[in-house]
Amino acid sequence: MIESGYSYWEKELYDITYDLIVVGGGLTGQSTAYFFKKNNPKAKVLVVDRGFFPIGASTRNAGFACIGTIGEHIADLEIDSESRLRARIKNRYQGLQLLRGTLGDDAINYEHTGGWEIFTEEAEFTKARDQIGKFNAWMKELIGIESFYKAASYQGKPAISIPSEGMLHPGKMIGKLYELNRSVGVEFRWNTPVLSIDPDQATLQCENDVQLKAYQLVIATNAFTRRLLPDKVIKPGRGFVFVTKPMDEIKWKGTFHFNKGYVYFRNLGEDRILLGGGRNVDQQTEETDQFGINPYIKEYLVNFGNEVMELPQGWEIEQEWSGIMGFTESKTPTLEKAGKNTLVVAGLSGMGVALGMQLGKTAAESVS
Numbered sequence: 504m505i506e507s508g509y510s511y512w513e514k515e516l517y518d519i520t521y522d523l524i525v526v527g528g529g530l531t532g533q534s535t536a537y538f539f540k541k542n543n544p545k546a547k548v549l550v551v552d553r554g555f556f557p558i559g560a561s562t563r564n565a566g567f568a569c570i571g572t573i574g575e576h577i578a579d580l581e582i583d584s585e586s587r588l589r590a591r592i593k594n595r596y597q598g599l600q601l602l603r604g605t606l607g608d609d610a611i612n613y614e615h616t617g618g619w620e621i622f623t624e625e626a627e628f629t630k631a632r633d634q635i636g637k638f639n640a641w642m643k644e645l646i647g648i649e650s651f652y653k654a655a656s657y658q659g660k661p662a663i664s665i666p667s668e669g670m671l672h673p674g675k676m677i678g679k680l681y682e683l684n685r686s687v688g689v690e691f692r693w694n695t696p697v698l699s700i701d702p703d704q705a706t707l708q709c710e711n712d713v714q715l716k717a718y719q720l721v722i723a724t725n726a727f728t729r730r731l732l733p734d735k736v737i738k739p740g741r742g743f744v745f746v747t748k749p750m751d752e753i754k755w756k757g758t759f760h761f762n763k764g765y766v767y768f769r770n771l772g773e774d775r776i777l778l779g780g781g782r783n784v785d786q787q788t789e790e791t792d793q794f795g796i797n798p799y800i801k802e803y804l805v806n807f808g809n810e811v812m813e814l815p816q817g818w819e820i821e822q823e824w825s826g827i828m829g830f831t832e833s834k835t836p837t838l839e840k841a842g843k844n845t846l847v848v849a850g851l852s853g854m855g856v857a858l859g860m861q862l863g864k865t866a867a868e869s870v871s
């Protein structure tokens with residue numbers, strides 16, 4: 504019901520049971536809605552998001568189209584099994600192919616730049632370099648690409664080059680997906696925070712006593728999932744990013760990773776740098792789902808820009824922001840039933856540009 508009660512006309516128009524309601528209009532939620540509607544053209548599909556636009560991670564990320572560095576793989580093997588990590592790598596690769604194929608490279612400003620994992624300590628580099636053979640064999644087997652990683656150097660730093668990496672424009676990615684969703688007839692309700700759900704009845708409680716009903720619900724709220732489903736263990740992790748003002752010359756062109764992926768940077772066009780991450784230097788504070796900028800992390804990244812990247816004297820930040828990621832214990836996303844008629848798909852663990860669309864497609868197939 505709504506506070507004022509329905510008029511005769513409103514009841515017919517709004518008091519309906521949707522075939523599918525997706526909570527969360529980020530990459531995962533919008534992909535779920537899109538593939539469900541494509542498979543079921545007559546279905547009534549609604550996406551509900553609390554924001555004026557999606558406000559989580561999908562339009563606040565760094566736009567790396569990547570599937571993992573050797574440093575990250577080594578760290579991941581300390582917390583997860585080899586078979587699950589291999590599955591995740593394959594899913595990331597397939598996810599990126601699906602994303603690019605569905606939205607089109609031009610529409611999302613995809614650039615095949617190549618990427619590098621850089622090192623400041625020789626011992627760390629040696630540890631990663633010694634694993635190149637192993638991970639190249641995995642890549643050949645999992646995704647059919649030879650020599651995925653190569654020992655190299657970049658700007659005088661020991662590095663492992665990753666020629667298959669690229670970058671994209673996350674805003675254009677979500678914009679294009681929204682356009683596709685509208686073209687197939689998916690409905691959207693923005694500015695609609697969901698206050699609670701009944702996962703068995705597939706109903707949502709919103710503000711002003713509005714209740715929405717569906718035959719199936721998909722909860723794609725990533726880092727914010729535990730607010731609706733407190734027993735789902737998705738840990739929030741805040742990420743900080745800034746973009747510099749234009750510089751006369753930039754020496755770093757492509758996507759760059761440092762320290763197991765905790766720090767990342769890329770060129771933005773011809774004259775700017777995007778630099779982000781650093782969550783690990785104040786991990787506990789950053790386990791929050793509140794947006795905000797941690798001055799300690801900002802200082803760490805500014806120093807990184809000066810000391811490791813050796814950005815030109817006088818460089819300045821033009822814009823800075825935060826986004827919230829959702830992590831599972833093992834970093835493998837959750838896709839599971841949360842009640843009779845509800846599926847939860849969350850915990851993309853920091854690499855959702857690669858995983859989000861594929862995961863959304865799988866969620867759509869699971870509720871079809």
Ligand SMILES: Cc1cc2nc3c(=O)[nH]c(=O)nc-3n(C[C@H](O)[C@H](O)[C@H](O)COP(=O)(O)OP(=O)(O)OC[C@H]3O[C@@H](n4cnc5c(N)ncnc54)[C@H](O)[C@@H]3O)c2cc1C
Binds near residue numbers: 527569728741859
């Ligand atoms: C700073 C940063 C940098 C990143 N860089 C990269 C990168 O370079 N490459 C990469 O692959 N990945 C990157 N990621 C990760 C990637 O952006 C995410 O994994 C991905 O966007 C997650 O998508 P999602 O749709 O699952 O979640 P989100 O985009 O967070 O969407 C969740 C949506 O749910 C909505 N919502 C939440 N609660 C409610 C509620 N109660 N009612 C209604 N709506 C609600 C939110 O408003 C939000 O729109 C980065 C993330 C961050 C934060």
